[in-house]
Amino acid sequence: xxxxxxxxxxxxxxxxxxxxxxxxxxxxxxxxxxxxxxxxxxxxxxxxxxxxxxxxxxxxxxxxxxxxxxxxxxxxxxxxxxxxxxxxxxxxxxxxxxxxxxxxxxxxxxxxxxxxxxxxxxxxxxxxxxxxxxxxxxxxxxxxxxxxxxxxxxxxxxxxxxxxxxxxxxxxxxxxxxxxxxxxxxxxxxxxxxxxxxxxxxxxxxxxxxxxxxxxxxxxxxxxxxxxxxxxxxxxxxxxxxxxxxx
Numbered sequence: 085x086x087x088x089x090x091x092x093x094x095x096x097x098x099x100x101x102x103x104x105x106x107x108x109x110x111x112x113x114x115x116x117x118x119x120x121x122x123x124x125x126x127x128x129x130x131x132x133x134x135x136x137x138x139x140x141x142x143x144x145x146x147x148x149x150x151x152x153x154x155x156x157x158x159x160x161x162x163x164x165x166x167x168x169x170x171x172x173x174x175x176x177x178x179x180x181x182x183x184x185x186x187x188x189x190x191x192x193x194x195x196x197x198x199x200x201x202x203x204x205x206x207x208x209x210x211x212x213x214x215x216x217x218x219x220x221x222x223x224x225x226x227x228x229x230x231x232x233x234x235x236x237x238x239x240x241x242x243x244x245x246x247x248x249x250x251x252x253x254x255x256x257x258x259x260x261x262x263x264x265x266x267x268x269x270x271x272x273x274x275x276x277x278x279x280x281x282x283x284x285x286x287x288x289x290x291x292x293x294x295x296x297x298x299x300x301x302x303x304x305x306x307x308x309x310x311x312x313x314x315x316x317x318x319x320x321x322x323x324x325x326x327x328x329x330x331x
Contacts, residue, residue, distance in 0.1 A: 114137065114142050115134055115135055115137055115138035115139065115142030115143070115144070116132055116133065116134055116135065116138065116142075116144065116147060117132075117133040117134070117135060124144070124147060132147030132148070134147075179222075179303060180222035180223070180303040180304050180305060181303065181304075181305065182301060182302065182303055183216065183219050183302055183303065183304050183305070183306050184212065184215060184216055184300070184301070184302035185299070185300070185301045185302070186208075186212060186299070186300050187297050187298070187299045187300075188205070188208055188297060188298050188299075188300070189293065189294070189296060189297050190246065190296040190297055190298060191293070191296070192204050192205055192208055193205030193208070193246065193249075193250070193298055194246055194249075197242070199242065199245035199246045199248075199249050200249065201249055201250075201253060206253065209250065209253050209254060209257070210257070212254075212300065212302075213254060213257040213258070213259070216259075216302055216304070217258075218306065218307070219302075219304045219305065219306040219307075220304050220305045220306070221259060221260075221263055221302060221303070221304040222263065222303045222304040222305075223263050223264075223265070223302075223303045223304070224251075224254060224259060224263060224264040224265070224300065224301070224302050224303075225264075225265055225266070225267075225300070225301045225303075226247045226248075226250040226251050226254070226264070226265075226266040226267075226298060226299070226300050227247055227266070227267055227268070227269060227298065227299045227300075227301075228242075228243030228244055228245075228246040228247035228250075228266070228267070228268040228269065228297075228298050229243055229268075229269055229270070229271075229273055229274075229295060229296065229297050229298070229299070230242055230243045230268075230270050230271050230295065230296060231271060231274065231276075231289075231292035231293075231295040231296050232271045232274065232292065232295070233288070233289065233292065236270060236271060239270040239271045240268055240269070240270030240271075240272075241268070241270075242268070242270075243268035243269060243270050244266070244267065244268025244270075245268070246268070246298055247266035247267060247268050247298060248266045248268075250266065250298055250300065251264045251265065251266035271295070274292075274295040275294050275295055275297075276291065276292055276294055276295050279291065280292055
């Protein structure tokens with residue numbers, strides 16, 4: 085009896101056979117044999133069956149190793165905050181020029197140890213008011229000073245009272261009150277220096293006379309005169325004292 089030999093296809097052979105057949109068919113999964121459910125068909129050994137159209141570009145996991153190129157991780161860029169812009173300070177206002185500056189000795193303005201104006205003092209202030217009546221006055225400052233005889237506290241008080249009297253009188257002459265201010269500096273700013281050192285009594289009182297004064301500073305502008313004089317200028321003067329040595 086002649087025995088017929090029937091070859092048994094192994095799983096691998098069957099896979100290649102199906103791959104050849106699948107080459108003529110269109111697979112739902114490109115490059116691999118797939119079933120009706122679009123699942124890649126595998127041999128009993130777990131091997132995916134490739135079609136004749138398979139290329140490395142169509143490789144799919146888990147059948148084949150898929151090369152992946154991972155993009156480099158972006159490094160966060162830290163940018164420094166913008167530097168704060170410097171705040172420009174507004175320009176300081178330019179004070180009006182000095183158009184009058186006088187220093188009146190206290191014996192012209194006041195009685196000894198008093199803050200009431202003498203007739204001679206009112207006359208001097210009237211002259212000052214008349215000189216500045218044609219000017220645009222921005223401010224007037226009256227500063228009282230005293231000599232070093234007596235207590236510092238008393239001298240400061242007396243100098244402030246005398247300066248305030250001058251301020252009030254100028255305001256009465258038609259100058260706006262808010263443009264005039266006064267202050268007393270007592271014995272803190274003498275002009276005699278050391279020249280009276282060692283003196284006593286009446287000689288010391290007479291020597292310290294220049295320290296007893298009221299300084300008046302007028303700031304503003306003045307129109308140009310017909311002669312071409314400057315619009316603003318300063319004058320200074322000092323009125324001598326009568327007999328006696330007021331403080």
